[in-house]
Every structure is written in C-alpha cells, then in structure tokens.
Amino acid sequence: xxxxxxxxxxxxSRYLPGVLAVGFSxxxxxxxxxxxxGLFSISSLPIDHTDADIWVGAPExxxxxxxxxxxxxxxxxxxxxxxxxxxxxYLQGFSYWSKPDxxxxxxxxxGCRLDKDSLGRIRELTPEMASRLxxxxxxxxxxxxxxxxGIKGVGDTAEVxxxxxxxxxxxxxxxxxxxxxxxxxxNTAKPLLRIFPEQITYVLGRCKDPKDAPMxxxxxxxxxxxxxxxANEFSIRSRMHWLxxxxxxxxxxxxxxxxxxxxxxxxxxxxxAATAASMKEFAVLxxxxxxxxxxxTLVMSQAFWVGIIGxxxxxxxxxGLAALAAAAGSEVILPMWLQVGACTVTLVMAVGSGVxxxxxxxxxxxxxxxx
Amino acid sequence: xxxxPQKSSLEGRDLRRSFGQGSMRSTALxxxxxxxxxxxxxxxxxxxxxxxSTLLAILSGLLRPDHGTVHSLGQNIWAMSERQAExxxxxxxxxxxxxxxxxxxxxxxxxxxLVGRWGMxxxxxxxxxxxxxxxxxLGLSKKKHLRPAEMSGGEKQRVxxxxxxxxxxxxxxxxxxxxxxxxxxxxxxxxxxxxxxxERGATVLCVAHDSRIIxxxxxxxxxxxxxxxxxxxxxxxxxxxxxxxxxxxxxKSVLPGGEDEGWNKGKLGGRLNRTA
Ligand SMILES: Nc1ncnc2c1ncn2[C@@H]1O[C@H](COP(=O)(O)OP(=O)(O)O)[C@@H](O)[C@H]1O
Ligand SMILES: [Mg+2]
Numbered sequence: 001x002x003x004x005x006x007x008x009x010x011x012x013s014r015y016l017p018g019v020l021a022v023g024f025s026x027x028x029x030x031x032x033x034x035x036x037x038g039l040f041s042i043s044s045l046p047i048d049h050t051d052a053d054i055w056v057g058a059p060e061x062x063x064x065x066x067x068x069x070x071x072x073x074x075x076x077x078x079x080x081x082x083x084x085x086x087x088x089x090y091l092q093g094f095s096y097w098s099k100p101d102x103x104x105x106x107x108x109x110x111g112c113r114l115d116k117d118s119l120g121r122i123r124e125l126t127p128e129m130a131s132r133l134x135x136x137x138x139x140x141x142x143x144x145x146x147x148x149x150g151i152k153g154v155g156d157t158a159e160v161x162x163x164x165x166x167x168x169x170x171x172x173x174x175x176x177x178x179x180x181x182x183x184x185x186x187n188t189a190k191p192l193l194r195i196f197p198e199q200i201t202y203v204l205g206r207c208k209d210p211k212d213a214p215m216x217x218x219x220x221x222x223x224x225x226x227x228x229x230x231a232n233e234f235s236i237r238s239r240m241h242w243l244x245x246x247x248x249x250x251x252x253x254x255x256x257x258x259x260x261x262x263x264x265x266x267x268x269x270x271x272x273a274a275t276a277a278s279m280k281e282f283a284v285l286x287x288x289x290x291x292x293x294x295x296x297t298l299v300m301s302q303a304f305w306v307g308i309i310g311x312x313x314x315x316x317x318x319x320g321l322a323a324l325a326a327a328a329g330s331e332v333i334l335p336m337w338l339q340v341g342a343c344t345v346t347l348v349m350a351v352g353s354g355v356x357x358x359x360x361x362x363x364x365x366x367x368x369x370x371x
Numbered sequence: 372x373x374x375x376p377q378k379s380s381l382e383g384r385d386l387r388r389s390f391g392q393g394s395m396r397s398t399a400l401x402x403x404x405x406x407x408x409x410x411x412x413x414x415x416x417x418x419x420x421x422x423x424s425t426l427l428a429i430l431s432g433l434l435r436p437d438h439g440t441v442h443s444l445g446q447n448i449w450a451m452s453e454r455q456a457e458x459x460x461x462x463x464x465x466x467x468x469x470x471x472x473x474x475x476x477x478x479x480x481x482x483x484x485l486v487g488r489w490g491m492x493x494x495x496x497x498x499x500x501x502x503x504x505x506x507x508x509l510g511l512s513k514k515k516h517l518r519p520a521e522m523s524g525g526e527k528q529r530v531x532x533x534x535x536x537x538x539x540x541x542x543x544x545x546x547x548x549x550x551x552x553x554x555x556x557x558x559x560x561x562x563x564x565x566x567x568x569x570e571r572g573a574t575v576l577c578v579a580h581d582s583r584i585i586x587x588x589x590x591x592x593x594x595x596x597x598x599x600x601x602x603x604x605x606x607x608x609x610x611x612x613x614x615x616x617x618x619x620x621x622x623k624s625v626l627p628g629g630e631d632e633g634w635n636k637g638k639l640g641g642r643l644n645r646t647a
C-alpha cells in the first residue's frame with residue numbers, strides 16, 4: 001500500500017472531514033444538476049415521448065412550449081423533401097382552464113393526430129384514449145393533475161378558453177411544469193388555443209432514414225421562414241431555455257461553486273493540519289537531505305486519495321438520494337456526463353486543495369529539532 | 372585508542388554564532404574549533420544553553436555560522452549553496468534527535484524503507500530488505516511491524532538510529548538521543564552509536580548529559596558558555612595539556628539525575644539571564 005494510503009487509513013478520523021467535504025461537493029453538484037435536468041425534462045416531454053425526427057415551427061422558436069402559430073401549408077413544404085417519409089400537423093400552446101367550480105388554471109394544450117402511426121401522439125395515450133379523443137371537445141389529462149384542474153376523473157367537464165371540454169381518459173406519470181398537459185385532437189385544439197383554422201404550431205416529420213434528419217433540417221433552415229430542429233436538438237434547446245430563462249441555471253452555478261469552495265476550504269485545512277502534525281518527522285527527513293518534493297508528492301497523493309474516496313462515497317449517496325427524490329415525486333436525471341463531470345470537477349478541487357496545503361511544508365525546518 | 376588515529380573527517384574552525392537582534396542579541400557560540408575523526412565516537416557535554424546544539428547544527432550543515440569554516444569530508448560545507456549542502460547531507464549525513472520523530476502511521480520497516488526509497492531512490496523490495504537487515508542488527512527483529520505507539524522509548528530511538536543508518540552515512544549526529552531514556556536503554560543506544568563508529572568507520576558526534584557515557588567515548592568535548600572548555604580522551608590524554616582536571620570537571624558539570632527536568636529549568640533560566 002502506498003505511503004499516502006497508509007497515512008490516510010491510520011489517521012482516518014483526521015482525514016474524514018476532508019473526505020466528507022469532497023463527497024458532499026460532488027453530491028451537491030450531481031444532485032442539483034440532476035434535479036434541474038429532471039425538472040426541465042418535463043418541458044421537453046412532448047418531444048421525448050413521441051416519434052418525430054424533425055420539428056418545424058415559427059422562426060426563432062425558443063422552446064417547444066413557446067411555439068407560435070404557423071400556416072398549415074408549411075406541411076407541404078416539409079413534405080416536399082424527398083428524405084421525408086411522412087409528416088403531420090401538431091399544435092401546442094398555453095391556454096386557460098376554467099374549473100367547474102370556478103377559478104382558472106394555466107394549462108398546456110396539445111393537439112395531435114390520433115391515428116396508429118401518429119408522430120405527435122405521446123406513448124402514454126393508449127389507442128382506446130385516442131379513439132375517444134376523436135370526438136369533438138374530448139380531452140385527456142394526467143391523473144396527477146386532477147386536483148389542480150378541479151375535477152374528479154373521466155366524464156367530468158370543464159372549460160378551456162371558453163370552450164366546453166370533457167375528460168375521456170387519464171394518463172399516468174405525465175408530470176407538468178407551468179400548467180397541466182391537456183391532450184386532444186387537432187380539431188379540438190384549435191379553438192382551445194384560439195388560433196385560426198388554417199394555422200398550426202408545428203409540422204412534425206419522419207425521415208425514411210433517421211440519419212438524414214440533420215440534412216433535411218439544414219435545408220429547411222436555408223429556405224428560411226421557419227425554424228427547424230432535429231428532435232434531439234429541440235429537446236435540449238427547450239430544456240436549456242428554461243434552465244437559463246428561469247435563472248435556475250445561474251442559481252445552480254452559484255450553489256455548485258459554493259459547494260466547491262466549502263469543500264476546498266475544508267479539504268485544504270484537513271490536509272494542512274495533517275501535514276503540520278507531521279512537521280517534525282518531515283524535518284528529520286529534510287535534515288537528512290531528502291528533497292522537499294518527496295514530501296510534496298506525499299501530500300498531493302493524499303489529496304488525490306481524499307478526492308477519490310470522497311467522490312467514491314458520493315456516487316452511491318447520489319443514487320440513493322435520487323431514488324428517494326423519485327419516490328417523493330421529483331425525478332432526478334443523472335446522465336453519465338453529469339456524473340463524470342461532477343466527479344472530475346470535485347477531484348480537481350481536492351487536488352487543488354492539496355496544492356494549497358503544500359504551504360505547510362514551507363515551515364518544515366530541520367533546525368527546529370535541536371534542543 | 373590513539374588520539375588522532377588518522378586525518379580528521381570534520382574540522383570546525385573558529386565557529387561563532389549569535390541569535391537575536393540589538394540588545395536581545397546573545398552569543399551561543401564564541402569561536403569554537405573542533406576536529407572529529409572517522410571511526411570515533413565523540414561525546415559533547417556541557418550545561419544547558421552552552422551551545423552544544425548550535426555547534427552540532429553548524430558542524431552538520433543545518434545552521435549557518437556567523438563566522439568560521441567547517442570542512443566536512445574535505446569539503447567546505449558553508450561555502451556551498453543551499454542545494455549543494457542539501458545534496459551533501461543526503462549523501463553523507465544521518466541524524467538522531469531526542470524526540471524520535473517517527474511517523475505515527477508507519478511501522479518500523481516503513482520508517483527505514485522511506486529513507487531508502489526517498490533518499491536513495493531504492494526500489495520497494497531493495498529498501499525493505501535493507502530496512503529489515505538494519506532492524507535485525509539493531510535487535511529489533513520482533514518489532515519490525517510495530518508502529519511507534521506500540522514501542523517503548525528505547526525501541527523507538529533504535530528505530531530512529533536505524534533510519535539514520537539506512538543511508539550508511541559517513542557522518543552521524545545525535546542531539547541528546549538518550550535524554551528521554553533511562554540509563555539501561557540509553558546505554559544500549561550509546562552502544563549502537565559507538566558501534567556505528569567502530570564497525571562502519573562513521574564519524575559520530577553525540578550530545579548527552581549523563582557522565583556514565585564518558586567511558587564509551589573516544590573523545591569528550593566540553594562546552595561552556597559557547598566556548599570550548601577542553602577535549603578529554605577517556606583513555607587519559609587531554610586535548611589541552613594546561614588543564615589537568617578535565618575529566619573530573621566534565622563529570623561535575625553534569626546535572627545529577629533527573630536530567631530532563633533539570634535541563635529544562637536550566638535552559639529557561641539561562642535564557643532569562645542572558646536576555647535580562
Ligand atoms: N533559534 C534560537 N534563537 C534564539 N536563541 C537561540 C536559538 N537557538 C539557541 N539559542 C540560544 O543559544 C544558546 C545556546 O543554545 P543551544 O545550542 O541550544 O544550547 P544547548 O544545546 O547546549 O543547550 C542558548 O542561550 C539558547 O537560548
Ligand atoms: Mg541542546
């Protein structure tokens with residue numbers, strides 16, 4: 001076992017605060033980021049839970065829920081591309097839900113084709129629900145939103161933008177952000193969104209070969225007058241928009257920075273104190289001419305291992321807490337890049353703390369051993 | 372034992388050193404010249420505050436003198452740069468101090484092995500083998516895997532000697548290595564240091580208080596108030612023919628019993644007197 005690991009294990013109670021500080025920093029970053037990713041993944045849910053390769057909307061669309069009306073004849077424009085297998089209309093926008101017993105609620109209306117191969121129909125809408133949605137004024141919402149919408153279940157009625165709607169089905173597990181999702185047919189959606197009959201929000205396209213999607217998107221952009229995205233691009237764009245627009249990203253950045261700073265201070269103090277405690281032992285080695293860099297290497301490798309152990313402990317903790325959060329209803333998304341990133345940043349922090357702690361070696365002076 | 376069996380390995384000439392500034396300035400060493408020889412165990416004695424540690428530090432290359440020269444193994448060590456001096460110590464010098472200064476986390480083998488690996492660029496197995504051999508030689512065969520907390524003071528000091536011997540230094544300096552030990556264990560430590568001189572031909576300089584050590588020494592250097600009061604050769608010859616009572620004098624200057632406490636009080640008192 002290396003000297004650094006031997007000292008860490010022997011003096012474990014001394015190094016523990018540093019290890020915990022590192023672990024806590026990594027935990028804070030991963031969990032915060034993961035929570036926000038989870039939160040904002042709700043906004044891109046219509047993209048992530050459908051099968052379109054291409055989304056085409058009004059110029060400069062910022063996020064999927066902020067689409068503005070476009071003319072229905074955009075459909076032909078998209079269909080004109082030879083790589084496109086098929087395309088269809090899709091509507092999405094905010095509207096007002098009037099509860100049966102009074103009171104308004106913001107809601108997110110989604111109008112999509114209901115056929116079996118629909119590109120805009122989310123997976124959670126079963127074929128039975130889809131067939132019932134073909135009736136005018138029929139809507140489906142999520143069971144978790146019933147309270148918010150002031151209704152009890154299937155068969156209840158309410159008004160959206162002054163038009164009467166009737167609940168014909170309930171999805172499970174579709175969470176909502178600003179307002180509950182309300183799913184319906186294209187024809188039902190138009191009045192609810194107060195747009196003209198010849199208007200829509202998006203054209204969704206599917207390519208014969210999904211690999212062609214970026215090329216088609218680029219061609220549509222070059223033609224101008226629209227904004228076009230691959231599904232993946234648009235999903236990220238939507239999440240990032242809310243992440244930055246709501247300043248949540250900035251808050252997150254600060255929290256992460258603060259966590260790192262606290263971690264760095266605790267870790268460097270731990271290493272500094274530990275090194276200072278071995279001052280006389282180091283001084284003997286210095287007296288015997290052993291170069292200072294040997295001791296610096298020991299301190300740096302202690303810093304590295306404190307980092308590795310702290311980060312190592314944080315990984316199960318992050319997943320445990322994420323599971324706990326999921327059970328409490330907030331999804332935490334922990335992509336690999338996030339975990340690797342958080343661990344790397346924290347490890348760099350720990351090693352940086354080691355560099356700071358090296359100062360204590362400067363006080364090592366062989367003459368201090370004489371009596 | 373002849374008084375100057377061969378060419379000296381260490382020559383200090385007119386060494387002076389003061390501490391402090393202005394009115395607080397005090398002279399720790401006021402012009403001391405001294406010769407040490409390979410294969411000899413030299414004992415340095417004198418009251419607290421007499422400048423023993425200061426002289427040892429200057430001779431060993433740890434503390435720069437205000438005046439004077441030290442030729443160590445033929446090299447003028449205080450004409451060297453800091454780096455060169457460090458390299459010189461690395462190649463030639465070993466130290467033992469009163470506090471054992473062993474790493475709490477490491478066992479005896481590791482304490483020695485560390486010097487081999489860090490100081491002599493030895494490989495792991497090579498350093499370990501050497502460490503074990505030295506510990507065997509020091510009578511610590513059964514203590515190899517104990518950490519300092521599990522060892523007695525004498526055992527710890529023997530490990531510290533082992534650490535100093537790892538490099539097989541030509542010069543070995545020990546500042547009060549026995550002061551924290553009872554006579555029995557202290558004697559063992561002295562025997563080992565003398566053995567390093569006799570068997571390895573090292574030049575050994577040891578500061579100690581106990582006059583019972585005198586018979587072990589090849590020469591006894593007596594310091595008082597920063598000045599050399601005489602060099603005694605326990606086989607009878609004195610370094611200063613004008614002083615015949617050297618031997619009894621040095622014996623008398625030793626604080627009787629309980630050296631540690633007396634030494635501490637003496638040192639504090641000495642400082643106060645000086646600065647008053
Ligand atoms: N670093 C120092 N700063 C100030 N005074 C010192 C220092 N080292 C030693 N002295 C003084 O120099 C004198 C000699 O000290 P030292 O060589 O340690 O004596 P000894 O080892 O014989 O007890 C003492 O008066 C001591 O107080
Ligand atoms: Mg001293």
